[in-house]
Amino acid sequence: xxGFGPKNNFKESNKNSNFFENDRLINNAFKLHSEGKISEAKxxxxxxxKNGISDPRxxxxxxxxxxxxxxxxxxxxxxxxxxxxFPKSHEAYSNLSRILLExxxxxxxxxxxxxxxxxxxxxxxxYQNLFHVYYMNNKRKKAENVLYECLKIAPNNxxxxxxxxxxxxxxxxxxxxxxxxxxAIDLKPDFWIAFNNLATLEASEGNxxxxxxxxxxxxxxxxxxxxAYVNLGEIKNDLFKIKEAEELFLxxxxxxxxxxxxxxxxxxxxxxxxxxxxxxxxxxxxxGNKKIKNELMMYEARVxxxxxxxxxxxxxxxxxxxxxxxxxxxxxxxxxxxFKAFIEEKLENFNNAYEAFLKSQLxxxxxxxxxxxxRNYILDYEKNLDNENFFFKKDSYFxxxxxxxxxxGFPRSGTTLLDTILRSHPEIDVIEEKPIxxxxxxxxxxxxxxxxxxxxNLTEPExxxxxxxxxxxxxxxxxxxxxxxxxxxxxxxTVSLPLINFIFPEAKIIFAxxxxxxxxxxxxxxxxxxxxxxxxLRSLRESSEIYDLSMKVWVRYKENLNLNFTMSKYESLIDxxxxxxxxxxxFLEIKWNPNIKNxxxxxxxxxxxxxxxxxxxxxxxxxSSIAKWENYKLYFNDxxxxxxxxxxxxxx
Numbered sequence: 273x274x275g276f277g278p279k280n281n282f283k284e285s286n287k288n289s290n291f292f293e294n295d296r297l298i299n300n301a302f303k304l305h306s307e308g309k310i311s312e313a314k315x316x317x318x319x320x321x322k323n324g325i326s327d328p329r330x331x332x333x334x335x336x337x338x339x340x341x342x343x344x345x346x347x348x349x350x351x352x353x354x355x356x357x358f359p360k361s362h363e364a365y366s367n368l369s370r371i372l373l374e375x376x377x378x379x380x381x382x383x384x385x386x387x388x389x390x391x392x393x394x395x396x397x398x399y400q401n402l403f404h405v406y407y408m409n410n411k412r413k414k415a416e417n418v419l420y421e422c423l424k425i426a427p428n429n430x431x432x433x434x435x436x437x438x439x440x441x442x443x444x445x446x447x448x449x450x451x452x453x454x455x456a457i458d459l460k461p462d463f464w465i466a467f468n469n470l471a472t473l474e475a476s477e478g479n480x481x482x483x484x485x486x487x488x489x490x491x492x493x494x495x496x497x498x499x500a501y502v503n504l505g506e507i508k509n510d511l512f513k514i515k516e517a518e519e520l521f522l523x524x525x526x527x528x529x530x531x532x533x534x535x536x537x538x539x540x541x542x543x544x545x546x547x548x549x550x551x552x553x554x555x556x557x558x559x560g561n562k563k564i565k566n567e568l569m570m571y572e573a574r575v576x577x578x579x580x581x582x583x584x585x586x587x588x589x590x591x592x593x594x595x596x597x598x599x600x601x602x603x604x605x606x607x608x609x610x611f612k613a614f615i616e617e618k619l620e621n622f623n624n625a626y627e628a629f630l631k632s633q634l635x636x637x638x639x640x641x642x643x644x645x646x647r648n649y650i651l652d653y654e655k656n657l658d659n660e661n662f663f664f665k666k667d668s669y670f671x672x673x674x675x676x677x678x679x680x681g682f683p684r685s686g687t688t689l690l691d692t693i694l695r696s697h698p699e700i701d702v703i704e705e706k707p708i709x710x711x712x713x714x715x716x717x718x719x720x721x722x723x724x725x726x727x728x729n730l731t732e733p734e735x736x737x738x739x740x741x742x743x744x745x746x747x748x749x750x751x752x753x754x755x756x757x758x759x760x761x762x763x764x765x766t767v768s769l770p771l772i773n774f775i776f777p778e779a780k781i782i783f784a785x786x787x788x789x790x791x792x793x794x795x796x797x798x799x800x801x802x803x804x805x806x807x808x809l810r811s812l813r814e815s816s817e818i819y820d821l822s823m824k825v826w827v828r829y830k831e832n833l834n835l836n837f838t839m840s841k842y843e844s845l846i847d848x849x850x851x852x853x854x855x856x857x858x859f860l861e862i863k864w865n866p867n868i869k870n871x872x873x874x875x876x877x878x879x880x881x882x883x884x885x886x887x888x889x890x891x892x893x894x895x896s897s898i899a900k901w902e903n904y905k906l907y908f909n910d911x912x913x914x915x916x917x918x919x920x921x922x923x924x
Contacts, residue, residue, distance in 0.1 A: 298327055305333055313337065328358035335367060344371050362391040366398055373401060378409040394425050396432075403435070410639050415439065430460040438469045441476065442640070447718045449473055464493040468500060475507060477714075478706045481748060483507050498524045502537045509541065512751045517541065530563050536604065539571045548578060566596045570608060577611070582618040589615060606632050606799045613797065622903045629797055633810045641807035643814070647821060649804075650767045654825050655725040657770065657832050662728035676743075676776050677860065679761035680769075681784035682822055683809065684794035686842030690784055691761045693845075693853060693871045699862055701752035702759045708745050709760075709768050712738050712775070727774055739775050757860055764805055766822055769829045780860060781837035783826070788918040789901035789908065792816050812907055816914040823918050841922070843898055 301316035317334040320327070335350035348371060354364040365388045372381035382405050388398040399422045406415035419436045426432050437453035440446075450473055456466035471486035487504035490497060505520035521541050524534035535558065542551035555572055558564060569592050576585035589612050597608050613628035656662045679694075679702070681687050688704075695702040715738065716722050722729055730738075750758050759782070765772065772779060785791075792815040800806035808818035829835065838859040845852045849869075857864040901908065908915075 298325070298330060301330070302333070305337075310337060310340075326357055328354040328361050328364065331357065332361065332364045332367065335364070339367065339371060344375060347371055360391055362388045362395060362398070365391070366395070366401070369398075369401055369405075373405055373408070376408075378405050381405045382409075396422060396425050396429070399425065400432075400435075407439070410636075412443070412640065416443075428459060430456040430463050430466060432456075433459065434463065434466040434469055437466070437473075441469065441473050446473060446477060446714055462493050464490045464497060464500075467493065468497070468503070471500075471503065471507075475503075476707070477711050478708050478745065478749075480507055480511055480706075484511065496527060498528045498531050498534055501527070502534060505537065505541070509545075514545065532564055532567065533601075535564050536567055539567070543571070543574060543578075548575060551575060566592050566600075567604070570604075570611070573615075574611065577615060577618075582615060586615045586619060602635060602637065603799075606635055610797070610799045617903075620903075626904060626907060632799055633796075635799070635802055637802040638807050638810060641802055641804050643804060643807035646804040646808060647818070649724070650821060650825055652723065652725040653767055653770045654828065656727055656774075657828065659726075659728055662770070662774070664728075675757040676746075676778070677757055677759040677780040677782065678765060678772055679759050679763075679782045679784065680766040681763045682766065682791055682795075682819055683763045683800075684798065685763060685784045685786040685791050686840070686845065687761055687763050687784045689842070689871075690782070690840055690845065690856075691759070693868055694759060694856070696868045696871045696873075697857070697862065697865050698752075698867065699754070699756040699865075700759065700860070701750045701755040701757075702761050703746060703749045705762050706749055706760075707762075708742055709762065709765055709772065711745070712742060712771065713768075715741070716771075724771070727771055730774075735775055742775065756862060764822075766826050766829075769826075769833065769835070773829075773833045773835060777834070779836065781835050782840055782856065782859070783837055784840045784842065785922055786842035787899070787901070787924050788819060788823075788915045788922070789911075790897065790899065792819055792911065792915065793901040793904060794897075795819075812904075813910050813914075816908075816911040820914040820918070823921075827921075846898065 297316070297320060301313055301320060304316055305313035314334065314337050317330050317337070320330050321334075331350045331354035335347045335354065338344075338347035338350065348368060351364045351368040351371075354361050355368075358364075365384050369381045369384035369388065372378075372384065382402065385398050385402045385405060388395060389402070392398070399418055403415050403418040403422070406412075406418060416439060419432070419439060422429070422432045423436065433452045433456035437449045437451075437456065440449035440452065443449075450470070453466050453470045453473065456463055457470070460466070467486050467489045471483045471490065474480070474483035474486060484504065484507050487500055487507060490500040491504065494500070501520045501524035505517045505524070508514075508517035508520060518541065521534065521538040525531050525538065528534065538554060539551060542548070542554065551571065552575060555568060555575070558568055561568065569588050573585045573588040573592075576582075576588065589608075592608065597605055600608075609628050610632035613625045613632060616622075616625035616628060679687055679691060691702045691704060694700050713724060716724065716727065716730070720730065720734055746758055746760060757780075763784070766783070769781070772781075792812060795809040795815045796812050798809070800809060809815045830837070838856060840852065840856060853868050854864045857868075
């Protein structure tokens with residue numbers, strides 16, 4: 273019986289020996305992995321598994337390698353094996369959830385992340401990934417709550433503050449967004465991500481000079497962040513610094529040769545500035561670049577379209593891979609369908625065009641918008657007219673006079689054409705769709721704690737400060753220092769007239785209008801940047817409804833506010849150009865100038881036109897867009913109830 277003792281001792285010793293040997297092999301594999309010797313580490317991990325070593329860390333790390341190689345199927349397999357071996361492995365759950373997030377399996381990713389948080393309650397990365405799950409799944413409130421949980425876990429983490437700031441920026445909470453982004457910069461003065469978010473915020477507020485400065489800081493800190501070059505290029509373009517903008521777009525693709533967004537931005541820049549010669553040069557230079565094969569065909573087709581070679585444009589656009597269209601970024605996909613629709617329209621394939629226009633409106637960003645908020649916003653302004661205090665105070669505020677003018681109407685009502693015509697006059701400058709009035713609204717709501725429905729409660733000093741803020745910022749955006757009048761062109765500012773009239777009772781108002789059906793059709797045909805307002809323009813019916821509401825408040829404002837206004841009818845401008853432009857000049861108290869006739873040259877010499885009309889305004893005046901809606905009459909059946917009254921009202 274004693275003989276069993278030594279035998280048992282031998283087995284135990286052998287087991288210990290194997291344990292230490294296995295541990296040595298595992299640690300050696302870890303060492304290779306940590307030193308960046310990925311191929312060798314991968315072989316070592318696989319050998320360990322073949323030799324029967326069941327260590328969850330080996331499976332997790334092998335999963336990490338396959339995940340880095342985008343081999344998600346194998347990565348998932350090894351993460352799941354790790355979880356079976358060690359059910360409390362938060363690392364495996366976390367990594368697995370990341371794959372699910374990247375592959376769009378948001379609900380399952382959420383399940384695993386909650387498991388991670390239960391296993392390790394203060395694991396910041398899990399909360400950050402959970403935020404992305406909620407964000408991508410459009411669970412905005414849950415996403416916001418998770419960000420605040422991140423703040424509790426890491427109250428001094430600059431990335432957390434920056435991410436929260438970026439989220440609040442998207443929510444339209446600019447003041448809180450700025451506070452958190454600046455906190456991130458305070459914590460880390462060279463934090464280029466925070467500076468990028470701050471620059472984006474400044475641009476959204478219309479503070480282009482500040483945005484320009486901060487994008488420059490981003491590039492100085494991180495000269496390889498190519499997106500900043502594109503963003504800064506857009507800002508430079510808006511500030512009329514065309515050469516600098518072009519150089520930035522070119523630099524973005526020099527730094528990163530496979531930077532698809534950089535190429536597309538460069539192509540789009542040349543098209544929007546109507547520089548088809550340079551666009552063709554760039555397309556020829558990139559000819560044969562397989563990485564952007566479909567992008568090249570898209571823009572080559574756009575050149576043919578601009579040259580009125582519509583059959584050639586269609587032949588080329590039909591060669592673009594629909595599989596690529598489906599998988600590409602949202603903006604490119606929507607622009608593809610929009611462009612295809614316009615080609616079909618030119619070839620009078622109106623049913624095909626309509627179907628393509630429908631696809632061009634399938635922007636997931638719209639799901640984050642609340643179109644009802646814009647409708648309530650309109651009605652809030654209208655409420656001011658129900659209170660006599662609004663009228664009592666307004667007229668007594670100001671004695672001085674400023675050459676302030678607003679070009680309003682409804683989107684796609686001919687405002688861009690009129691804008692280009694007016695800026696052709698040497699004494700007139702036009703500021704195109706900059707959100708200065710929106711900035712005033714934010715100041716009123718957040719700093720002055722006043723509802724838009726109760727602006728009559730603002731004190732005279734408060735209104736004077738708002739007035740000065742507006743004038744200061746509008747002047748910053750003007751590049752014609754000798755202009756006698758600056759026109760603020762923003763169609764949807766029609767609904768803000770109570771505020772405009774309250775602050776600037778002496779302001780001149782130019783109201784542009786066009787046949788209601790053509791206006792609505794043109795709105796539906798555009799790929800607008802998603803926001804609460806534009807979310808109302810995704811279909812013919814929705815566009816008709818918001819058109820009806822906007823015109824109703826316009827009529828009420830016109831009848832109840834002491835507006836100094838004139839009306840410009842698009843069709844009359846086309847038919848009798850000189851008479852109509854002289855009428856507007858008389859209203860502006862500016863002598864008519866023959867240079868107005870050269871508006872096409874003005875358009876060609878402009879920087880980027882911030883509307884979908886960039887190619888249209890360089891064309892001679894044409895009637896082809898008049899009554900275009902009749903080609904789509906079939907699709908207007910449920911719109912007549914909203915539009916017919918306005919057809920009569922505007923005498924069409």
